[in-house]
Amino acid sequence: MVQRGRLQRVWLWGVLLLSGCALDGPQSIFKTAGPVAEQQSDLLIYIFWFGMLVAVAVTAVLAYTIVTYRQRGDDDGSVPEQIHGVAWLEAIWTAAPAVILVLIGIPTVALIFRLDGRIEPTQEDLVVNVTGYQWWWQFEYPQLGITTANELHIPTGRRVVFNLNSGDVLHSFWVPRLAGKVDLIPNQANQLWFQADEPGLFYGQCAELCLGAHAYMRFRVIASSDGEFDTWTASFQEGAAQQVQAQPNAEQIASGEALFKTKGCASCHAIAGYAEGQKGPDLTNFGVRTSLAAGVLANTPENLAKWLRDPQAVKPGNYMPTLWADDDPKREDEISALVAYLESLGQQEERSASVQAGR
Ligand code: CUA
Numbered sequence: 001m002v003q004r005g006r007l008q009r010v011w012l013w014g015v016l017l018l019s020g021c022a023l024d025g026p027q028s029i030f031k032t033a034g035p036v037a038e039q040q041s042d043l044l045i046y047i048f049w050f051g052m053l054v055a056v057a058v059t060a061v062l063a064y065t066i067v068t069y070r071q072r073g074d075d076d077g078s079v080p081e082q083i084h085g086v087a088w089l090e091a092i093w094t095a096a097p098a099v100i101l102v103l104i105g106i107p108t109v110a111l112i113f114r115l116d117g118r119i120e121p122t123q124e125d126l127v128v129n130v131t132g133y134q135w136w137w138q139f140e141y142p143q144l145g146i147t148t149a150n151e152l153h154i155p156t157g158r159r160v161v162f163n164l165n166s167g168d169v170l171h172s173f174w175v176p177r178l179a180g181k182v183d184l185i186p187n188q189a190n191q192l193w194f195q196a197d198e199p200g201l202f203y204g205q206c207a208e209l210c211l212g213a214h215a216y217m218r219f220r221v222i223a224s225s226d227g228e229f230d231t232w233t234a235s236f237q238e239g240a241a242q243q244v245q246a247q248p249n250a251e252q253i254a255s256g257e258a259l260f261k262t263k264g265c266a267s268c269h270a271i272a273g274y275a276e277g278q279k280g281p282d283l284t285n286f287g288v289r290t291s292l293a294a295g296v297l298a299n300t301p302e303n304l305a306k307w308l309r310d311p312q313a314v315k316p317g318n319y320m321p322t323l324w325a326d327d328d329p330k331r332e333d334e335i336s337a338l339v340a341y342l343e344s345l346g347q348q349e350e351r352s353a354s355v356q357a358g359r
Contacts, residue, residue: 026203027176033202033223036115036179036194043111050100118191121161125193126154129163132171132184132206135213135318136281136294146236147270149281150294152204152221155229156196164190172208175221181207196223203295212317218295235346236272236285249340256341259334263323271345280320285346293318304339 024031032038121127129140140147154160164173166184174181179194196202206217224232257274260266266275272284281294289299293315297303306313309331311320324331 027205029176029180031177033177033200034179034195034197037177039111039115040180043107046107047104050104054100115193119161119193121159125159125161127161127163128152128154129165130173130184131165131167132173132210132217133167134169134210135206135217135315137173137204137217137219138167138282144233144236146233146284147272147282148236148284150219151289151291152219153229153232154196154221154223155226156199156223159193159195161193162191164192169210170208171206171210171217173204174207175202175204177202178221183208196221199224199228201290213294213315216294216296216315216318218291220291220295222290232288235288252337252340253344254341256337256339259338260341263334263338264321265338283342283345287343288346299343301339301343304342305335308335308338 022028029037029041029044032041127142129138129142131138131140137150137152138147139149139152162173162182164182164184165188166186168186170186171184172181173184173192175194178196179192182190182192184190200223202221202223204219204221206214208214210217260271260275266277268277268280270276270278270282270284271286272282275283286299291297292299292304293307293311296315297307307320308323310322311318312322324334
């Protein structure tokens, strides 16, 4: 029975290990969705085959040597005749690595220059200033006057130029299907650009250990056609206030709005035209987001309530305070009001459509 349990565990680990190797997973660098990732992936595959060539050649020589010169039964144990200086062999193992290095080096250096992030954005490019914080992302669109967090909306077929900065420690900005990773370093402006060819949802991830909730420092890139991107943009420029009036639960929303200030939310979070906190994610148009807590949960009223009730249970280590004691009799009512208010921010129709797309 013990044997069988061990066998099952080996199986389980084998399956788990192999399941990490899917070539077309949601964060696979091989399932490219834009020109930058595609060229990087092509280069990687090209280099891979040289690596295979070396591996096969070395393994073949090793196997030949092991078999040919193995110790035999009639061996008298004496040291064989020692030789050195076989010119043609030495020429091969000196020249071959040099040739391989040149064949790998030229396309690598050429691609580094071709994809150089340090570019002057043109009028057609979309510029996004990315700031990494423990453990969420701020996305600022200087051309559009929009600031948002954790969900990056981009139009397809257009170059997006990123200025990367950190507000605290080192982070790394990585959307595997769109481009390789680039570090975010305090006081050191890094750049990166990529482009999405087709509409879609792409998962991003912080790729530099930044303590605490590093593994939960996710983000989403939502690439859409120009028309949909313009709708998203416009939803930031229209005032959210009139829409709130039209909600059936306007009263609850209004009390949530008041709580947002009295509970101290506004000292950390910004909402355009209403609050200016800078410590936590900007919540302007929060209702149109598909996820919350930097991509950890789908943005539903139930999940938002769960998050407000006990943020540490959802995302251990994060800086969001727990606002209510367990026995606070007003807790559930206040959470419901805040949820109603936050979910009302932005366009309702767009929200339900994009939440479905994000699942
Ligand atoms: Cu930010 Cu890891």
